[in-house]
Amino acid sequence: MPGPPKLARLRWRARAVASQWLGAQPRTAFVLSGGGSLGAVQVGMLRALTEAGIKPDLVVGASVGAINGASYAADPTPEGVKRLEHVWRRLANRDPDIMPSSFLPLVVQFARKGESVHDQDRLETLLREEIPVRRFSDLQLPFQCVATDMDTASEYWLADGELIPAILASAALPAVFPPARLHGRTLIDGGILNEVHGHRAVELGANELYILHVGHLNDARQRDLQRAFDGATHAYWVARRRRYLEDLDRIPGNCTVHVLPTGSTPRLRFDDFSRTDLLTQDAYERTRDYLARRG
Numbered sequence: 001m002p003g004p005p006k007l008a009r010l011r012w013r014a015r016a017v018a019s020q021w022l023g024a025q026p027r028t029a030f031v032l033s034g035g036g037s038l039g040a041v042q043v044g045m046l047r048a049l050t051e052a053g054i055k056p057d058l059v060v061g062a063s064v065g066a067i068n069g070a071s072y073a074a075d076p077t078p079e080g081v082k083r084l085e086h087v088w089r090r091l092a093n094r095d096p097d098i099m100p101s102s103f104l105p106l107v108v109q110f111a112r113k114g115e116s117v118h119d120q121d122r123l124e125t126l127l128r129e130e131i132p133v134r135r136f137s138d139l140q141l142p143f144q145c146v147a148t149d150m151d152t153a154s155e156y157w158l159a160d161g162e163l164i165p166a167i168l169a170s171a172a173l174p175a176v177f178p179p180a181r182l183h184g185r186t187l188i189d190g191g192i193l194n195e196v197h198g199h200r201a202v203e204l205g206a207n208e209l210y211i212l213h214v215g216h217l218n219d220a221r222q223r224d225l226q227r228a229f230d231g232a233t234h235a236y237w238v239a240r241r242r243r244y245l246e247d248l249d250r251i252p253g254n255c256t257v258h259v260l261p262t263g264s265t266p267r268l269r270f271d272d273f274s275r276t277d278l279l280t281q282d283a284y285e286r287t288r289d290y291l292a293r294r295g
Contacts, residue, residue, distance in 0.1 A: 029206035030056040030072070031198050032065030033244075034191030035214030036173070039064030040088050040276040042212045044283030045260050046072055047081050049210065052291045056210070058142040060200050062190035065212070066145035066170035067127070070163060073143035074133045085280065087130050092276035120168050120177050127164050136160045144204075145170040146190035146197060147180065155193055156185060157200070194243050198257065199250045208256045215262030217244040258294075261286040 030049070032042055042065065055076055061069030071084045133139055136159060144159040147169040158166035169180035169187040180187045195217065198209050217240060251257055263282030 027057045027206045028208045029201035030059045030210050031201050032061035032069040033196045033213040034063030034065055035216055037273050038214035038216055039068055040279040041214040041262050041283040042068045043084055043088055044280040045212045045287045048284050048287035050078055050081050058204055060144050060197050062146050063171050066167045070167050071131055073139045073141040074131050076141055088276050091273040136163055147187035148192040150186045150188055194247055196244050196247050198247055211259045217241045261290050
């Protein structure tokens, strides 16, 4: 059955029921979407939220949101956010130990033999260097990330055991990274079926959600189609935006939902980190202003 172990699911359900029936304090969740190199947006949001003194009771993430979410859950402090900013600065500076560059056009890279353009060895090394804990139980905040089970075409939630393999499974973007083999399953990127998992936070008892998406699902307008590939890409984003809106609709009306502003989010290829500083700063300023208006 997809998901975390049965005992853990029962504990989460019991907490959710207790919160509803015993009048417990509202539970706050940070929900981090996927989005590849646009994940720098979430770093700016986390900085603004931390400065505003907003701390969640739980964190859920998919794909790059799993990387950012786990890092934050390990150290939900200004110092922890600075550590995460350091990771993205390494990416922006084209650290070859993380994402080696190639002179080949992207379409040529995808056409080469092999199940993926890159392996995950460099990313694994980065995570082990920068995330100061090794197991879910060592995190300071409850955290879950999601992968996609290729055999069952369903969400597979990871919430205990070894942390780094779970993050790598959630971030195993098809064609870019190979599928992960974990718990006897073949797992790929957690954003494949759904990129924003607010419904999961609600299942775990949250009733106030901060949606840290990266803005690439905001605009479904058709852009100039100059190549056949452009049309296929546009259709892909239309479908993903639809799933995003459906997920928001699934959140019960008694929940408070904050969809944080992202600023300008250009379409970037998966290994283009040239806008990292701009994306981080823009999202930080817009989120800070949003929180100030909200009071």
